[in-house]
Amino acid sequence: MRKIIVTEFMTLDGVVEAPGGNETVHPNGGWQHEYGAPDTGKYKVDELGSVGALLLGRKTYDLFAGYWPGQAGSAFGDQMNQLPKYVVSASLEKADWNNSIILKDVVNEVAELKTTSGGDILVYGSATLVKSLLQNDLVDELRLMIFPVSIGGGLRLFDDDLKLKKFKLKHSQVFESGVVVLEYLTIDLNS
Numbered sequence: 001m002r003k004i005i006v007t008e009f010m011t012l013d014g015v016v017e018a019p020g021g022n023e024t025v026h027p028n029g030g031w032q033h034e035y036g037a038p039d040t041g042k043y044k045v046d047e048l049g050s051v052g053a054l055l056l057g058r059k060t061y062d063l064f065a066g067y068w069p070g071q072a073g074s075a076f077g078d079q080m081n082q083l084p085k086y087v088v089s090a091s092l093e094k095a096d097w098n099n100s101i102i103l104k105d106v107v108n109e110v111a112e113l114k115t116t117s118g119g120d121i122l123v124y125g126s127a128t129l130v131k132s133l134l135q136n137d138l139v140d141e142l143r144l145m146i147f148p149v150s151i152g153g154g155l156r157l158f159d160d161d162l163k164l165k166k167f168k169l170k171h172s173q174v175f176e177s178g179v180v181v182l183e184y185l186t187i188d189l190n191s
Helices: 038-051 060-072 075-082 106-114 125-133
Strands: 004-011 054-059 083-086 102-103 119-123 143-149 167-174 178-187
Touching: 004 125, 038 075, 038 143, 054 060, 054 125, 060 075, 060 083, 083 106, 102 106, 106 125, 119 125
Parallel strands: 004 119, 004 143, 054 083, 054 119, 083 102
Antiparallel strands: 143 178, 167 178
16 A cells, blocks of 8 residues: 655744745745755655655646756656656646646545555645645655744644644654754554
8 A cells, every 4th residue: 555645844833835935925935945955955855766656736736847847857857757746636627747647536536546556655745735635644654844944924734623633753854954854654543
């Protein structure tokens, strides 16, 4: 059975949006740029190389599809372009990026996708999709790359829905920049 692995850039105050500065309107956009370093880059390359597919929400898909096809020739760009990409969207009718497949039903189609062969599935960003995956117990692993910055507000993964979720620390790593990676396995509260 394939695992759904969520990977997020997150601030100390729990914000997951606008790391690049132009994804959303935010006065503190671009917060991630000053923490770029070879060790964090290697972590992301290794992470991508360990999976068999990507699962993306429509907004993240649109951003990625507008950028990564023009990045052929780099190991990361070639991998992004080659991997199968599943985009969850009720409104998207056509997905032109190489190896892209549209899923309309996040719960049933993602649950079915997990039963297929082909390696684990990595979810980049896609906060709205991730919220739905978490609410429906479809996330197997959560990887948070915590940046030592607080930006004072924005989109967060965990809403005040008062639903208990438990996680078990699988791995942690501190980079020279002060960025911390926390990898958690989800705990099934029904077993």
